[in-house]
Amino acid sequence: MPRTARDTPPPLELLCLNALWSIQEGNVKAVQALVARTRPLAYTTIMTVLERLVRKGRLKRRKIGRSFVYSPEASRDSLRRAAVRELLNGFFNGSEQELIGFLMQNAQPVSLSAVASESGSHASAAAASSDGGRTQAADGPTEEPIDTVLL
Numbered sequence: 001m002p003r004t005a006r007d008t009p010p011p012l013e014l015l016c017l018n019a020l021w022s023i024q025e026g027n028v029k030a031v032q033a034l035v036a037r038t039r040p041l042a043y044t045t046i047m048t049v050l051e052r053l054v055r056k057g058r059l060k061r062r063k064i065g066r067s068f069v070y071s072p073e074a075s076r077d078s079l080r081r082a083a084v085r086e087l088l089n090g091f092f093n094g095s096e097q098e099l100i101g102f103l104m105q106n107a108q109p110v111s112l113s114a115v116a117s118e119s120g121s122h123a124s125a126a127a128a129s130s131d132g133g134r135t136q137a138a139d140g141p142t143e144e145p146i147d148t149v150l151l
Contacts, residue, residue, distance in 0.1 A: 007082035009058065015039060016049050017058065017072060017079070025071035027064075 009017060019034035020026060026034075032046040050070050053059040058074040092098040 006086065008079060008086055009053075012041075012045075012049050013053055013058070016046065016053060017074070017076075020059065020070060020072045021076050025069050027067050027069055031070065 008014075015035050015038070016031055019031045022034065023030060028043060028047045028050060031050065032041065032043055035041055035046060050059060050061075050068075054061050054070070058072070059070045060073045061068040061070045063069075088094050088096065088099055092102070
């Protein structure tokens with residue numbers, strides 16, 4: 001079965017694009033240094049990914065001395081729009097209303113301690129107290145909860 005071209009980049013390409021969006025332009029070594037903060041990858045791996053992005057038209061490159069300098073050709077917002085379009089078409093039959101309804105239905109603030117308890121990592125680390133939604137560690141002082149919306 002032939003593969004179809006996707007508008008959204010795979011994870012390694014996205015890491016390199018994020019690095020270049022933050023520095024505007026850079027050589028392989030500069031991109032590798034930024035990517036290494038979250039995922040240490042070999043110089044040759046970064047070079048291969050950058051070349052793939054050039055072929056796809058997402059980056060442009062120019063030669064300076066003996067090395068190439070890469071810069072984003074595709075904007076972050078254009079790729080965000082493409083990702084949302086893929087999400088809409090793949091999971092919501094192209095309906096923005098279905099996506100919005102799903103997000104509204106599932107957008108409930110969740111305490112991080114509750115998420116940790118559900119995952120089993122800190123099941124007994126915190127106990128809810130009755131003082132206005134504050135959480136209290138079993139052996140420590142009362143802390144304010146960190147609420148976030150999980151989508």
